[in-house]
Amino acid sequence: MIYLHQLDPVALALGPLQIHWYGVMYLLAFAACWFLGRLRIRAGRLPGVDEAGYGDLLFYCMLGVVLGGRIGYILFYDLSAYIAHPLDVLKIWQGGMSFHGGLLGVLVAAWWWSRRQGLHFFDVADFIAPLVPPGLGFGRIGNFINGELWGKFTHAGWGVIFPTAPEFIGWTPARLQAAYAAGALDQYARHPSPLYEATLEGLVMFVVLWVYSRKPRPRYRIAALFALMYGCFRFLVEFVRVPDAQLGYLAFGWLTMGQVLELPVIAFGLYCLWRSFGAPTLRPQPLAADAR
Numbered sequence: 001m002i003y004l005h006q007l008d009p010v011a012l013a014l015g016p017l018q019i020h021w022y023g024v025m026y027l028l029a030f031a032a033c034w035f036l037g038r039l040r041i042r043a044g045r046l047p048g049v050d051e052a053g054y055g056d057l058l059f060y061c062m063l064g065v066v067l068g069g070r071i072g073y074i075l076f077y078d079l080s081a082y083i084a085h086p087l088d089v090l091k092i093w094q095g096g097m098s099f100h101g102g103l104l105g106v107l108v109a110a111w112w113w114s115r116r117q118g119l120h121f122f123d124v125a126d127f128i129a130p131l132v133p134p135g136l137g138f139g140r141i142g143n144f145i146n147g148e149l150w151g152k153f154t155h156a157g158w159g160v161i162f163p164t165a166p167e168f169i170g171w172t173p174a175r176l177q178a179a180y181a182a183g184a185l186d187q188y189a190r191h192p193s194p195l196y197e198a199t200l201e202g203l204v205m206f207v208v209l210w211v212y213s214r215k216p217r218p219r220y221r222i223a224a225l226f227a228l229m230y231g232c233f234r235f236l237v238e239f240v241r242v243p244d245a246q247l248g249y250l251a252f253g254w255l256t257m258g259q260v261l262e263l264p265v266i267a268f269g270l271y272c273l274w275r276s277f278g279a280p281t282l283r284p285q286p287l288a289a290d291a292r
Helices: 021-042 049-076 079-084 086-090 100-116 123-145 173-181 192-212 219-240 259-275
Strands: 010-014 017-020
Touching: 010 021, 010 086, 010 100, 017 021, 017 086, 017 173, 049 100, 079 086, 100 123, 100 259, 123 192, 123 219, 219 259
Parallel strands: none
Antiparallel strands: 010 017
C-alpha cells in the first residue's frame, strides 16, 4: 500500500525547546554501542581493556562520529552553502551528516586511543566493527522520519509519498491529504531508500558481523567484512536513491557522490582481507567477575 509520509521530525516540544527524532536516534545509537561493547569487553574480545577503558574509547569515537560526520558532509556534499551560511554547521538536527566523514572520525579516534593504550589499531578496529551497524540503522530511521534522502519513483506497492520532495513545493497538508485519499498521488510514490539502508546497513550487517565475530578471527578480517558489506550495500542502494540536489549525478547519468566515496571503502575492505591471510588471531580473555 502506498504510504503518505506524515511523520513529525520533532519528538517532543517543550515551549521553545524541541527534541528532534534525529537526535533521539543518535542517543539510541550510542546507547546500543555502549551496551553491545560492554558485552564484548566482558567476553574478552579486546584483551587488556576493561569497561572503564572501553568507556574512554566510546567517548572518543562519539566525538569522531559527530565532528567527522558533520565536517565530512560539509566538505563532500555542500561546502558552498555552509560558506554562505556558516551558522548552519550547528544545525545537526536537520540532518547533513556524512557516514564517510563519521567513519574517518572514528578511525582517527580509535587510532589515537589505540596508540595511547599500546594496542594494535586493527585489533581495535575489529572490536568496533560489529558495534557500528545498529547506529547506522538508527541514523537511517532518523533520515526517514525527517523525510529526506528519498529514492526514485517506483510502482512498488511499498512506495512512499514524501511531501518534502520537489514535486510538492507549495502544497498545503490539506491538499496533500485530499489528493492522497483520492489516489491521485500514487504516481509520485518513491523508494523509501533510508529504510532499505536501515535494513541492509543496520540489521543485516549487525547480524552477520555479530555472529561472525563470536569466534576468534584473524586480525583485519572483521574490519574487512564490515567495509566490504557496507561498501557494496551502499553502492547498490544508490541506484534507487535520488542524488543530492546540489551535486546531481557526477558521471554516466547514474554515478553519485555516495558511490564514488564507496570505492575507497571497498578498496580498504579488500586490503584488510588481503592482510588477514596469515595474520595472527587474537584470543579472547574474559574479564574476571570482580573486574566488571
